[in-house]
Amino acid sequence: MSTITRSFVDEALSKVPAVTFGFWIIKIACTTLGETGGDWVTMSLNLGYLAGTLIFLACFVVLVSAQIRAQRFYPWLYWATIVATTTLGTTLADFCDRSLGVGYPGGVSIILLLLVASLALWYRVEGTVSIESVATPRVEWFYWITILFSQTLGTALGDWVAGEDRGGLGVGYEFGAAIFGASLVIVGLLWLWPRVSRTALFWFAFVLTRPLGATLGDLLDKPVADGGLQFSRLYASVLLVIFIVGCIVVLPQRAARRAQNA
Template structure:
């Protein structure tokens, strides 16, 4: 009987990074950058044109990501950044341009996300990100990522604007919420894949809320640093993190190590 491939070899075939400290830091920063970058360009030029440009660049970024045969930090995180920017634009357009309330858009994107996850599991029998080794699984993965960004944007605006918590209070709220899957996994045996996607979704409103707080005017409860400057600073930090990931390989300290360990075990079973 043929033995299962070594986990390291299986990981090398995947198109996504390991779950490390740098992964979560970069993820939160991309959510913040996507929020402020979207706001900057939507207000700088016509929103329809901005969304169109964002969509074109997103398609290019994903096309490159699908073309490469392994995880390449620069390629992968550029795609994540563009998903963040376009996902923010998609959620904002529903409210600002079409006038759909955040409650409705939140419910809509929640249904979209749930539908994608159900179809993904029905097709592949796994939602583990460490099983992303085929074009179809990768397509499901990026569809899920896009839906989480759009949902997170709507949820963040829902708490900050509709529920009038403001951006800083919303950021604190989501900082508390993101602890839930960590505690539930570590002490209450929450499934690792469920815990991962729970935390992944929450990173969106977490990063976006604090980025909005830094960028918006004082009249809106922010620090008034400007969405443009905040976007540039976040972009610079992201570039540094990606460079570190590219040069250090997978040597970064794991964050929530049990997530990664169990994900690897799950991926071995996924085949």
């Protein structure tokens, strides 16, 4: 098999997108939507964190199952599944922080342990946590569960840094977004250093984009008295959906190249 043919086959078998600048733009928008959409269901509709978590958990299971059954990379399905992880991550983080009464530091600690456990189990079973290894149903489940915990951790981190109650650091939504944005810039600069693990940088960036989106989402829909712009959660969510759809249409979407030994 020629090199060109092998590359085509590897890309065709991959069901996750190539990590490009456009990937991160859509990811941040999806995480912001997860914050506004999750808050709309749990707060604006007054369903509560437990009911919201159960609703988004059902959506998560259905979409991940569809993603795993798919034969190739479908951008609409992939990003819908990402949105499901961000909304579920929002309600899970809020449930840990508030309903369990452990506060932001306790919620961050619990979710961090879950993320580390997910990555450790994935590595123990497969020998790698690289996205290039996402080529079998078992690895896909590891991938999506790890993404869910990373989204949940990002939400909890954003609330901890920006919030003033429940043990929060109280830096505010604008400064919180600036802190996480600067952290992503540092990760981007480290990407230029060949000796740093690309896999580690990917997961650091994936986690950091979530609190950036969380603080941006809170900035949009929280009351002015709390440092937000007090936009309607529903309208903010609709605008974000339109933006994400536009990005998927305009920005290049292609499957990532699967590792040859995956």
